Amino acid sequence: MDEWDYQEIDRGVASGLIICSVLLLAGVVFGGAFLNFVSPMSVLIVVGGTLGATLVNFSLYDLKHAWTAFCDILLTKEYHPQERISYLVRLAALVRKNGLLVLEDEASQTSDRFLSMALRLAVDAQNSPDIRSILETEQRASVEKASHAINVFEAMAAYAPAMGLIGTLIGLINMLGKLEDPATVGPAMAMALVTTFYGAVLANMLFLPVAGKLRNRSEEEAIVKAITIEGVLSLGKQENAVVVEQKLQGFLPLAPAA
Amino acid sequence: MDEWDYQEIDRGVASGLIICSVLLLAGVVFGGAFLNFVSPMSVLIVVGGTLGATLVNFSLYDLKHAWTAFCDILLTKEYHPQERISYLVRLAALVRKNGLLVLEDEASQTSDRFLSMALRLAVDAQNSPDIRSILETEQRASVEKASHAINVFEAMAAYAPAMGLIGTLIGLINMLGKLEDPATVGPAMAMALVTTFYGAVLANMLFLPVAGKLRNRSEEEAIVKAITIEGVLSLGKQENAVVVEQKLQGFLPLAPAA
Amino acid sequence: MDEWDYQEIDRGVASGLIICSVLLLAGVVFGGAFLNFVSPMSVLIVVGGTLGATLVNFSLYDLKHAWTAFCDILLTKEYHPQERISYLVRLAALVRKNGLLVLEDEASQTSDRFLSMALRLAVDAQNSPDIRSILETEQRASVEKASHAINVFEAMAAYAPAMGLIGTLIGLINMLGKLEDPATVGPAMAMALVTTFYGAVLANMLFLPVAGKLRNRSEEEAIVKAITIEGVLSLGKQENAVVVEQKLQGFLPLAPAA
């Protein structure tokens, strides 16, 4: 739960993106005609068109949030339900020994905004139904936010290949319209296909995997938060550490890393 | 909530549509053969065919409403759940000080038809169950209307590329039937592909983004209306401003701009 | 609710089908090679193949009913929930003045089979729970029937393009197998593509729009029937016209023409 862990680059995501990039570069360079793959017009049509369609489809707020979510998944944020359970069980023992106020210290030490908020509430609030409703509202809010970002990336994964097709059609129609010199047919068609290529790469090596990652992370996050809510409510009632552990283990089957 | 805000062009939607148009124009002109992309027959087949299929599929009423909905999304109508909450909390304080009749003035000042209706009901109606049922009927009505418009645009997004394919097949069959002069093959194929191009552009740069926007707007609108219903019911009961705020904040997690 | 209205051709559906046909004809004739588009073999494969697959998939009863449903949507059958409400409110006033027996006359005058049956039940039946259960059984029956017809048309919309592909493959394989005279390649390919063309036209200009129309009609019909059930039950209880109106207005949000 220390801040360092949080700031590290996610090795899975990073290596996935690097593998894809290296393979593309190798495939392109290996053919000996790197310049065939450079087409500013194609970039404009695919990237610009996807952006344009997405701007119509979503509000600026949604796009901004999707960008934040994308940056976020580059950083390790592996959710460890088991670790969170052990942590909460340790706190339960501590609270029984030293009272609820020890949670104040813990709240100020953790880098996890949700955990910190939950611990502070456990110390401050008198009646637990309010804590539960506040924390569950918070939990639903982050699930909702994630689902908006997933929608944005899935829409982009659908628009990008379509823009690739549109760009390729523009290239083909231009080429076929002036079919005089057969020698120019090949390069012109190559140019036209580059747009399809960009669209396919963006959708399948970026947008779809990112949307999938966001979905997986959102599910894991929801489980860790559910564990935290139950755990903190138990802390507030100063329940026995063994009881707390037994109660929280019930969430594990839902967690992928169980 | 002032009328100006309502009448402004939606910057996201407008810039999205402009970006798409400029990119298309650039792609077309850049190829130096603008005339290849002008084909009245292709326009007729794609636009007419899509319209024809949509006329069979939906009632004239649905089409008229879909058109209204389309014009509507060009105007800013960003829903601000937080603003609506603050506004209702302010009214709650006002009502406690000056009585329910102050809502009459507010109702006549707002440009939001639903808010105005809700405020008038809070002043007039005696028993709140009726207010709730009338307003929720109204809310469900606008969700239903939006979902009909979304259906129209999604159907058009499916018909347009199909009509593009049909037009291209007509062009190809015509061309292949009289395959005498190889010099005419290129331009004839270009002509045939233009119909596919039109279909792909209409579906991916217009119908799909518009359908997506309508869906997002409808969801946001439903949340603001739900907040308004709860808030106005609290006003009718002259509840405390703090209580009203706490109650309405619970809706925020569902709102994208939370 | 007069019989004339019922028998009129539906202007939306008719104009949609005419627009599609005229455009196809224009596209085909415009190319100057009308005969390229006439291929009895292709018609056989697409129409016959679609029919064959549909015969395996559905019972003869389902196909017969789908045909009836298709003929039906050519006739105007716009459902006017608002009109039905006004009509039932008028009856409510009449019943309060002249007694339940006036419904006998109304039942014999209307051309709407369901309305007529409902009115007769209101006069005859003593206990209303039975009326409701009989009418709701009737309502569910027509929804079920419509959904079977929709399934048939959606299946045909999936089979037709597949048969088009199969026919085109037959044509291509035949052509490629005897690739001696290059001059015959063009016309042979044109012939092969005609089957794809037929499949795409049938699916997108006939089967899909008809399936969509059936779905929309079925939804509207269900709402008008729900209004009729509630209204007739109120008539049986000789409720006040104002109460009846208020009760029935609650259905309007669900109706597209609200």
Next chain:
Amino acid sequence: MDEWDYQEIDRGVASGLIICSVLLLAGVVFGGAFLNFVSPMSVLIVVGGTLGATLVNFSLYDLKHAWTAFCDILLTKEYHPQERISYLVRLAALVRKNGLLVLEDEASQTSDRFLSMALRLAVDAQNSPDIRSILETEQRASVEKASHAINVFEAMAAYAPAMGLIGTLIGLINMLGKLEDPATVGPAMAMALVTTFYGAVLANMLFLPVAGKLRNRSEEEAIVKAITIEGVLSLGKQENAVVVEQKLQGFLPLAPAA
């Protein structure tokens, strides 16, 4: 309900399969190059590949059952809910006159295994909750079995065209790799396309219609069984024939042949 009826070939399914076969044959022979369509390698790849993928996907038991289900739909097994209702109403009158033991005879005369079992249970069992639970378990079992067979055919409908594509790619790559004699290009491509053809035919003229038929039959069967369960329970209670009829008619809206 006599055994002959049961054993007859289903005319809808048979004529559908015959129409498809005749059309294919006509299309193939009409082109004058029947041998182009004979490719043992293509048959092996499409049929073998589909079988291979299905063997991985499903257990041997599922495949065996899917084969039984396929043979079954060739035989008429039209479910007549109305006939079953009349039959049960007739039995109800008989039981009131002659006692429950007449059901013994009926059970031994019917060819319908489920009906026979239900009638025997009505005679033997004392307490009806057990009869209902045994028969509903039996009903759920056949729905489950049918859904497994449907899954098998839908998976095969997805694998067959994919195997067709794989076979065509093998053919194309082989052909392109030794592109020396242009005269062989045509026949080689024809050969390659035959595999796609086989895949499309199997999926759209066999697997998909069969899966659809199984789904429709399973739904109809479930309704007739539900009618039988309710009816037999009423027989056990020696209810009045009119009451039994009224009760069972409520199932009809769900039946397609209502």
Next chain:
Amino acid sequence: MDEWDYQEIDRGVASGLIICSVLLLAGVVFGGAFLNFVSPMSVLIVVGGTLGATLVNFSLYDLKHAWTAFCDILLTKEYHPQERISYLVRLAALVRKNGLLVLEDEASQTSDRFLSMALRLAVDAQNSPDIRSILETEQRASVEKASHAINVFEAMAAYAPAMGLIGTLIGLINMLGKLEDPATVGPAMAMALVTTFYGAVLANMLFLPVAGKLRNRSEEEAIVKAITIEGVLSLGKQENAVVVEQKLQGFLPLAPAA
């Protein structure tokens, strides 16, 4: 239930994979140009690209688990609900004769981890609600794990053909860019298509069937576990063998091998 049975290769899965491999090899070798199908670059792009996208989409833990699940399905693990029922019924008789402690022996003899755990719990635990909740948590956990592995394979089945398309586009663009010697066009296109071929093979002969198998196995496993839970709870209560059998037979309709 002996360990041998568990360790055997699943004949269905094995023969399916062998059939697919032999057919591919035959198709490739039969064409006489085996080398056309060997393209290390294509392997890299399809396998590497699919791996890269999957690494972004899922956590390393999910991938590791998907691999375990894949190895697992190569081994026979046919679930026999009927056998499990007979086994539990036999135990019920044994327990009535010799007391609960006989389950200790059974628990140490079975190779089924879940069964062993359930039996031990039946001996040790006093109150059955705890046994049920522990075992159901365990059951849900394995369903969840399986669904994660299914997600991984379905994502790979979607990414592989997309990577095939990307690789083919790279090949085509490279080829078209230097369209000088027509003699090299064929082999170059063959090379380009090999990547599409790899993607189609991986998706349709490996990933999709494996995902389907995992789904089927997970469903069967859940039923056997549900039977085990009910049975072991009955053992704990020392219920009569006949009652136990009757209770457990109710699960059979859900099992495919019923």
